[in-house]
Amino acid sequence: MKTKKESFxxxxxxxxxxxxxxxxxxxNFKKNKNSSxxxxxxxxxxxxxxxxxxxxxxxxxxxxxxxxPLVTSNIINIATNPDDNFAIAIIINIAFxxxxxxxxxxxxxxxxxxxxxxxRNMECKLRGALVRKLQQLSISYHNSMQSGRLQSxxxxxxxxxxxxxxxxxxxxLSIVLNIVVALGIxxxxxxxxxxxxxxxxxxxxxxxxxxxxxxxxxNRQFRKDMEETSARVMEMVELIPVTRxxxxxxxxxxxxxxxxDNVAKSGxxxxxxxxxxxxxxxxxxxxxxxxxxGFTGYLAAKGKISVGEVxxxxxxFSSIVSQVSSxxxxxxxxxxxxxxxxxxxDILLCYDIEENDExxxxxNVNGNITFENVSFKYPDSDEPVLKNFNLDxxxxxxxxxxxxxxxxxxxxxxxxxxxxxxxxxxILIDGQDMKDINLKSFRxxxxxxxxxxxxxxxxxxDNITYGSEDISDEFLERVIEAxxxxxxxxxxxxxxxxxxxxxxxxxxxxxxQRISIARAFVRNPKILILDEATxxxxxxxxxxxxxxxxxxxxDRTTLIVAHRLSTIKDADRIAVIGKGGLEELGTYDELMAKxxxxxxxxxxxx
Numbered sequence: 001m002k003t004k005k006e007s008f009x010x011x012x013x014x015x016x017x018x019x020x021x022x023x024x025x026x027x028n029f030k031k032n033k034n035s036s037x038x039x040x041x042x043x044x045x046x047x048x049x050x051x052x053x054x055x056x057x058x059x060x061x062x063x064x065x066x067x068x069p070l071v072t073s074n075i076i077n078i079a080t081n082p083d084d085n086f087a088i089a090i091i092i093n094i095a096f097x098x099x100x101x102x103x104x105x106x107x108x109x110x111x112x113x114x115x116x117x118x119x120r121n122m123e124c125k126l127r128g129a130l131v132r133k134l135q136q137l138s139i140s141y142h143n144s145m146q147s148g149r150l151q152s153x154x155x156x157x158x159x160x161x162x163x164x165x166x167x168x169x170x171x172x173l174s175i176v177l178n179i180v181v182a183l184g185i186x187x188x189x190x191x192x193x194x195x196x197x198x199x200x201x202x203x204x205x206x207x208x209x210x211x212x213x214x215x216x217x218x219n220r221q222f223r224k225d226m227e228e229t230s231a232r233v234m235e236m237v238e239l240i241p242v243t244r245x246x247x248x249x250x251x252x253x254x255x256x257x258x259x260x261d262n263v264a265k266s267g268x269x270x271x272x273x274x275x276x277x278x279x280x281x282x283x284x285x286x287x288x289x290x291x292x293x294g295f296t297g298y299l300a301a302k303g304k305i306s307v308g309e310v311x312x313x314x315x316x317f318s319s320i321v322s323q324v325s326s327x328x329x330x331x332x333x334x335x336x337x338x339x340x341x342x343x344x345x346d347i348l349l350c351y352d353i354e355e356n357d358e359x360x361x362x363x364n365v366n367g368n369i370t371f372e373n374v375s376f377k378y379p380d381s382d383e384p385v386l387k388n389f390n391l392d393x394x395x396x397x398x399x400x401x402x403x404x405x406x407x408x409x410x411x412x413x414x415x416x417x418x419x420x421x422x423x424x425x426x427i428l429i430d431g432q433d434m435k436d437i438n439l440k441s442f443r444x445x446x447x448x449x450x451x452x453x454x455x456x457x458x459x460x461x462d463n464i465t466y467g468s469e470d471i472s473d474e475f476l477e478r479v480i481e482a483x484x485x486x487x488x489x490x491x492x493x494x495x496x497x498x499x500x501x502x503x504x505x506x507x508x509x510x511x512x513q514r515i516s517i518a519r520a521f522v523r524n525p526k527i528l529i530l531d532e533a534t535x536x537x538x539x540x541x542x543x544x545x546x547x548x549x550x551x552x553x554x555d556r557t558t559l560i561v562a563h564r565l566s567t568i569k570d571a572d573r574i575a576v577i578g579k580g581g582l583e584e585l586g587t588y589d590e591l592m593a594k595x596x597x598x599x600x601x602x603x604x605x606x
Contacts, residue, residue, distance in 0.1 A: 025129040029348040036338040039345070040164065043126065047118045054114035058174055061107035064100045066181045069315040071097045076308035115170055123162045129348060130154050136353040139419040140379075148231030153347060156226065157340035164337020167330050175323040182316040182323075190305060193313050196295055197320060203284055211277040212331065218270040219336045223343060225263045232259050274332045285321040292317040354418070354439055361441035365526040366430050367395035367557030369416060374425035376411060385411045387580035388425070395430075395526075398558040400568035402601060403577035409561045412577070413529050416559060417448065447520035451532040453512040455504035460489065461496040463504075464518045471522060482551040483518035485511075517548045528558045565602050574598060 025043065032038035044051060071093045078086050078093075134142075134150065187194040236243075236256055243252045296313045299305045305313070371391045377384040385408040393399050401409040414420045415427055418439040427434045429442060455463050464479065465471050476496075480486050488511055492498040504512045520528060530549065546567055552558075562568045569588045576584035576597050583597045591598035 023129075023132075025126055026133060026348050029345050033345060033349055036341045039341050040161070040168065040338070043122050043161075043165075044118065047121070050114045050118045054111050054118070054170075055173055055177070057107045057111035057114070058170070059177060061104045061111055062174065062178070064097065064104065065178070065319070066185070067100055068097065069312045070185070072315070073306075073308035073312035076311060077306055080307055115166075119162055119165050122165065123158055126161065126344070127154055127158050130158070130344065133347055133350070133353075137347075137350060138352045138354060139414070141350065141352045146231035146234075148229075148234040149227045150347070151234070152227045152230040153343055156230070157223075157343045160337050160340035161344065164334060164340070167333055167337070171330060172327065172334075175326050178323045179320055182320050186313065186316055189309065190299075190313075192299070192304070193296065196292065197317060199288075203288070207277070207281050207284065211273065212335070214273050215270075215277065215332050216335045216339070218266070218273055219332070219339045222263075222266045222270050223336075223339050225266045227343075229259050229263050232256060270332075277331065285324060289314075289318060289321050356438045356440050359436060359438040361438045362429070362432070362445070363441075365442065365445035367393075367397075367526045368428075368430045369393040369527070369557060369559075370426075370428040370431075371412075371415075372426040372428065374415065374422045374427060376408075376415065376420065376423050384423075384580055386422075389581050391575060391582060391585075393557060393559070395557055396555055397573065398553050398560065398571045400560040400562050400571040400574045401577055402562055402565060402568070402574060402598065403583070404601075407577045408580070409577050410531060413448075413531055413559060413561060416527070417446065417529065418442065445526045446529065447523045447525035447527075448529045449513070449516050449520050449531070453504065453509075453516040455500055455507075455512055455515060457500060457502050459494075459497045459499055460492075460515060463500060463515055464496075465522055466519060468522045476522075479518050479521040482521055482548065483514050484548040484551075485514050485518055488514070514548055517552055521552055526556060528553060528556045530558065530560045532561050532563045565598075576601075 024045070028042035028045065029039055032042050074093050075090055078089050130153065183194065183197060186197055233256070236252060239252065243249055293314055296305065296310045300307055300310045370393070371389050374386055374389040375384050376386045385406075389408075389412075391399075401412055403409055411420070415422060418434060421435065429437065434442070456466075465476070477486075480489060480496075489495050489498075500507065504515070507515075550570065560568060560571065568574060571588065573585060574588060574591055575582055576591070578597065584591055584594070586594070592602065
């Protein structure tokens with residue numbers, strides 16, 4: 001059997017401390033959580049020099065725009081009042097202007113390279129910080145948050161922040177630079193015209209103040225509607241087999257159309273308010289531009305300025321009006337980006353995480369598990385699932401949990417994994433309270449085979465060896481044999497390197513479950529958890545899985561939640577869970593002879 005390094009694993013740039021960089025992002029959000037602008041600026045901490053030089057080269061590459069009106073004014077004045085050297089003067093102006101234009105190619109490349117590299121780097125690290133934080137957040141957080149919403153935050157909101165960054169660091173700064181340079185040249189030529197230009201600033205401020213809050217509110221609503229739509233789309237895709245099987249295509253389409261209509265309506269409201277904002281600002285500044293033409297024309301007629309200066313002032317005023325209008329036009333984009341900063345902050349600022357850093361690691365696990373007066377109640381429930389639950393499990397023992405739906409069987413498994421923590425009482429691992437140990441280190445000695453096998457797109461090899469490196473050929477062969485997979489894999493043209501489609505849809509339920517069992521084998525765990533591993537399989541697949549499970553449980557502490565009671569005859573003890581506690585405990589034969597609760601459950605399945 002040929003093995004090769006698993007394609008799913010890869011290495012990041014080892015010279016960079018990605019974890020530190022991503023943690024700095026999280027710290028930045030915490031420090032500036034009351035200001036979206038400060039948060040945005042803080043994302044570029046350490047890159048300000050690159051952004052400064054990017055702005056410097058922008059100034060150089062954009063300089064022809066500011067110089068051209070001066071050259072135009074010079075040539076018009078030379079043409080209207082020529083002297084003996086007018087031709088040389090015109091050639092000098094044209095040559096200088098041509099050189100300034102040609103240099104744009106180089107300076108523009110440097111400008112774009114510096115800011116684009118910085119922004120793309122930020123985008124990568126921000127998504128990395130979100131992914132890292134999602135891995136830290138509790139299982140209860142993920143259960144309460146739709147995956148579509150999380151996907152929207154990681155992809156759409158980060159993209160909006162990237163767009164905002166380009167606007168703030170490039171467009172807005174260049175707009176400010178254009179206005180400052182234009183006003184600087186005008187004030188050096190004529191204070192009278194300069195004061196006329198300054199009158200436009202209060203108009204821009206008033207227009208932005210009137211529309212700012214309305215645009216922000218509509219952006220927030222549109223963002224929430226888009227997140228909800230993303231979540232609904234993911235649900236719809238998952239439900240397609242059920243929808244098609246029950247001829248509910250029209251029902252599902254109607255349900256989605258209702259959500260899409262809501263997005264369209266909120267999007268229309270946002271478009272309308274932005275349209276009013278843009279059109280009113282455009283009209284106001286076009287009127288000012290016409291007034292500027294009339295004002296400078298009047299000054300030229302009075303002999304206060306030259307004819308060439310009329311063209312120069314009109315060009316600069318047109319540039320200023322264009323820049324101020326651009327700021328106003330960008331306001332909706334800026335508002336949308338700042339809303340996305342807040343949206344991403346919902347994840348990065350969430351404190352529902354496991355605190356493991358200050359707790360001691362577990363080097364070795366024997367597998368003794370003790371429940372001492374454990375009680376647990378879900379937040380949305382009135383009654384506790386477990387109340388003063390006690391059970392002692394010895395290392396290497398196989399315990400099967402049975403009981404009615406909602407009795408607390410899966411809750412017990414989740415408590416042992418550490419997905420949830422007991423409200424009261426203690427769970428001891430080899431005598432140590434789980435609340436006092438680093439759960440990440442504990443889980444390295446643990447393997448879970450869930451009821452629904454979870455596979456990712458990749459090869460069978462990738463899925464079996466996921467998270468485990470340096471697996472030898474011999475060990476992998478033994479794992480495949482023990483998981484009852486060899487016969488199946490030998491029938492595949494590419495063997496272990498055969499490709500698995502999304503969710504393993506090109507495999508049978510039994511094949512998927514045996515791959516999950518093989519993944520558990522590879523980890524060589526001291527504690528094994530099986531959550532109804534055979535409940536959804538046919539009898540042939542169940543027998544194959546049961547053989548694999550019997551191989552897997554040897555010399556390991558094993559906790560099994562069983563749906564089919566016939567599959568747990570070989571368990572060392574069977575715990576019947578109900579009414580918040582332990583109703584019965586014993587071997588299969590003991591409980592059947594007792595003719596109590598377990599006997600009743602078994603009779604129902606016959």
